[in-house]
Structure formats: C-alpha cells, structure tokens
Amino acid sequence: xxxxxxxxxxxxxxxxxxxxxxxxxxxxxxxxxxxxxxxxxxxxxxxxxxxxxxxxxxxxxxxxxxxxxxxxxxxxxxxxxxxxxxxxxxxxxxxxxxxxxxxxxxxxxxxxxxx
Amino acid sequence: xxxxxxxxxxxxxxxxxxxxxxxxxxxxxxxxxxxxxxxxxxxxxxxxxxxxxxxxxxxxxxxxxxxxxxxxxxxxxxxxxxxxxxxxxxxxxxxxxxxxxxxxxxxxxxxx
Numbered sequence: 543x544x545x546x547x548x549x550x551x552x553x554x555x556x557x558x559x560x561x562x563x564x565x566x567x568x569x570x571x572x573x574x575x576x577x578x579x580x581x582x583x584x585x586x587x588x589x590x591x592x593x594x595x596x597x598x599x600x601x602x603x604x605x606x607x608x609x610x611x612x613x614x615x616x617x618x619x620x621x622x623x624x625x626x627x628x629x630x631x632x633x634x635x636x637x638x639x640x641x642x643x644x645x646x647x648x649x650x651x652x653x654x655x656x657x
Numbered sequence: 658x659x660x661x662x663x664x665x666x667x668x669x670x671x672x673x674x675x676x677x678x679x680x681x682x683x684x685x686x687x688x689x690x691x692x693x694x695x696x697x698x699x700x701x702x703x704x705x706x707x708x709x710x711x712x713x714x715x716x717x718x719x720x721x722x723x724x725x726x727x728x729x730x731x732x733x734x735x736x737x738x739x740x741x742x743x744x745x746x747x748x749x750x751x752x753x754x755x756x757x758x759x760x761x762x763x764x765x766x767x768x769x
Contacts, residue, residue, distance in 0.1 A: 575756065577760075584747050587758075587759065592756075642691070642714070643689060643758055644703060644706065647700040647701040648700055649700045
C-alpha cells in the first residue's frame with residue numbers, strides 16, 4: 543500500500559526561525575494536503591495543492607507540490623510559539639465526482655518552538 | 658457555514674463493553690463522511706467512509722463497525738471493546754468530488 547514518510551519526525555526551533563519539513567511517497571499523488579494538529583484536537587487544514595510544481599502560500603506558510611508528484615514540502619517562516627503542534631501531510635491519488643476522498647496520511651512532524 | 662460535531666470528547670470504557678461514538682455535520686447536505694483512528698504519536702488511519710445514507714465502506718478489518726442512519730450522521734460502534742481499541746477517533750467530512758477533508762474535535766477512547 544501507499545506509504546508517506548515525513549521528515550523530520552520532530553524539531554525544536556527558536557522563535558523567529560524558519561522551518562522546513564517534507565513528505566515523500568512511494569506512489570504518485572494527484573493532491574497533497576497539509577494539516578496542523580494541536581494536542582487533543584482534530585487536524586486543521588492549512589494548504590491544499592492540486593498540480594505538480596504548484597507553490598501555494600497561506601500567511602507565513604508555503605507549501606509545494608513536488609514535480610515528481612511523489613513529494614511535497616512545507617515551509618514556515620518566522621516561527622512563533624503558536625506554531626507548536628504536529629504537522630501532517632496527506633495525499634490522494636484519485637479525484638472524481640461521487641467518490642470518497644481516501645487520504646493517506648504521513649506520520650507527522652512534531653514542531654516545538656522555544657522562546 | 659459548515660460545522661462538524663463529535664461526542665463525547667473523552668470516554669473510558671471497560672474491556673468487553675459496547676461503544677457508540679456519534680458525529681454530525683451541519684450546514685451541508687450529502688457529505689462524504691469518514692472515521693479515522695490515531696494511535697498515540699502516529700498518523701491517521703482511515704477506518705470507514707460513507708458516500709451516502711446506509712452506504713458504508715470498511716478500510717481495515719477490525720472490531721468496529723460504522724453506520725449512517727441519516728444524511729449528516731455517522732456512528733462508530735463496537736459490541737465488545739478490546740484493549741487495542743484505545744485511541745483517538747476522528748470524524749471528518751468533505752463535499753462529494755472534493756479532496757479537502759475537515760475534521761471534528763476527536764474522541765479520546767481509553768479501554769481499561
């Protein structure tokens with residue numbers, strides 16, 4: 543089955559630093575999503591990517607859909623304490639009307655920001 | 658706007674007891690509905706999904722079942738819980754044909 547590997551698994555950074563994380567797949571995907579999960583909460587959608595090579599921003603967050611369609615990257619600029627949480631990538635191979643969106647999730651990158 | 662509600666937020670149940678977790682979506686019709694489980698420190702595993710009332714697809718064999726008695730209601734059940742059923746259960750929805758899924762707040766289930 544499809545596997546998504548996220549790296550790094552965890553990272554400690556200082557406030558104000560930039561953060562980079564990535565997600566790689568053994569299969570190609572048509573869609574990549576990035577989520578953030580706070581402790582004890584459900585994941586919240588940050589960015590959605592639909593096209594190979596696409597670069598999309600959401601405030602201080604920027605994500606890219608890799609050219610090979612097997613990877614995606616998330617960057618956070620000028621990190622702040624509320625960026626703490628677990629970041630998940632998720633991919634979907636197939637899009638279509640009348641079908642369910644069966645997402646494959648990565649294992650997550652735990653981000654901790656120190657003052 | 659659309660909202661998704663899950664309850665209860667936390668649950669402690671003895672081994673062998675039944676389970677019923679409920680999820681409802683408001684502000685939309687005919688959504689796709691999903692149940693995921695998240696083990697501690699792990700990613701999300703899709704358990705069940707539904708594209709319509711009474712239509713349930715199971716992704717992994719397990720001790721759980723799902724039902725969709727109404728358009729915007731999704732229920733996760735078990736007749737007899739196992740210790741291995743402990744985890745964080747998340748309900749999610751999206752529109753038919755869309756990829757972005759939106760999650761509820763989750764239910765922390767501890768089987769003792």
